Ligand SMILES: NC(=O)C1=CN([C@@H]2O[C@H](COP(=O)(O)OP(=O)(O)OC[C@H]3O[C@@H](n4cnc5c(N)ncnc54)[C@H](OP(=O)(O)O)[C@@H]3O)[C@@H](O)[C@H]2O)C=CC1
């Protein structure tokens with residue numbers, strides 16, 4: 070998110086703008102770490118220890134190692150760094166390095182250099198309630214080695230704890246990090262220690278409050294980075310640039326010109342790989358209260374006072390504060406795909422939603438009366454991640470009903486794309502109006518070097534940029550708006566055929582235009 074950083078944003082002694090070396094730790098065993106001299110064109114940065122809790126887990130393999138490999142390849146890691154993987158059972162360093170390499174083999178990208186990552190990697194056992202495990206000692210040793218190599222004080226080494234562990238473990242691990250003195254630097258300063266929380270950060274308002282109280286017992290808010298990876302997507306980051314840097318878009322970004330906003334994430338994906346997690350969660354909790362609400366807020370926000378981190382976060386959260394609590398009776402349709410209950414790990418009588426379509430209202434002057442249509446589900450007809458502003462039709466009606474609604478649409482998938490659909494004259498002898506779409510794939514932009522959401526967000530953590538992370542105030546408002554879905558008013562999920570667009574009742578919500586993503 071560096072394009073929006075300003076000089077006065079807190080950097081907290083971070084390696085902003087550094088160009089990391091690609092091989093400085095020739096033997097990463099704690100106590101034996103060495104470093105090579107930086108090349109002349111490598112800017113120095115604060116050394117970094119990334120402590121990856123849950124290093125053997127699915128998210129680490131699928132997303133975190135590939136993100137680190139990308140950052141390493143793109144020279145976006147600081148010059149001196151190390152990866153400490155943790156787990157409740159110990160593991161030999163060599164085995165861990167093989168695990169990282171195998172993960173990159175499976176989930177990495179062309180050009181990744183596993184060795185450039187594994188030479189920085191060591192494994193240690195997780196901190197427990199009473200037993201500190203091997204982590205605190207390993208951290209101290211690595212901190213010392215990196216400080217020596219960088220020629221800086223041990224106090225200046227930045228430590229990032231990434232909690233890639235099940236959400237139920239967030240509270241106990243946070244307590245244990247505090248208990249074993251891992252939430253502060255050696256000099257007691259908070260600035261050099263950051264903690265990244267995966268989603269979900271609480272599964273209802275109570276668990277959110279409980280977790281946040283534990284987190285704030287152990288950490289200062291500025292140390293906390295709550296990930297919502299939809300905010301890290303290139304196209305999501307482009308939303309406010311598209312709008313605030315271009316009069317063409319900003320001038321129509323309001324109720325006078327926009328008839329509907331659609332945030333649509335249908336997925337063909339099944340849930341069999343994680344049936345137990347999914348059956349306890351469902352589509353609404355998995356996607357809406359987190360990702361879709363945050364993206365809705367990115368669309369709905371008022372122009373921030375400036376482009377600093379604080380201003381952008383405040384603008385996004387002010388938008389969430391205007392979300393009207395969902396009306397489960399009128400504005401929500403839940404679905405469950407046929408055959409879901411036959412999946413191993415799913416309760417035979419499960420009423421878990423695998424689909425949700427919801428109409429969200431944003432009660433402010435800009436958006437009053439404009440429905441924000443949110444939809445997502447598993448086993449649907451197609452996969453897409455699309456934000457669309459459906460524009461009001463030709464106000465002077467010169468062309469009668471021939472004019473299709475104009476669309477401003479962003480695809481959040483992959484590297485992202487921006488599309489504008491307008492009515493045009495079909496070239497030819499007649500005055501035939503047809504819709505025409507201009508599309509810009511963000512990866513085609515000259516000089517573009519798109520980052521995956523995880524690479525982008527991990528990089529932001531390393532440089533201390535909190536723009537794209539959620540805050541307790543914003544989450545509090547998100548839970549307030551979602552709360553009616555947690556009570557007795559929650560509608561029963563309607564059955565839908567796998568490979569379909571969900572229950573037909575969901576089409577009612579998107580009238581009069583209908584869902585833009587239709588296959
Ligand atoms: N997987 C994904 O694609 C996504 C995951 N997430 C989030 O990321 C986090 C991790 O998910 P994922 O990797 O799938 O989860 P896993 O179930 O794979 O667990 C990750 C690791 O956490 C450790 N672990 C398990 N239970 C505990 C515990 N009680 N205390 C401490 N450590 C524990 C285990 O390591 P060990 O046995 O070595 O201790 C395990 O390998 C979750 O919060 C999830 O919601 C978010 C988006 C996508």
Ligand SMILES: O=C1O[C@H](COP(=O)(O)O)[C@@H](O)[C@H](O)[C@H]1O
Nearest residue numbers: 268298299336338355356360454
């Ligand atoms: O967090 C989640 O997101 C994915 C979809 O996001 P993607 O960008 O990684 O495709 C979703 O499939 C999953 O259920 C949810 O937990």
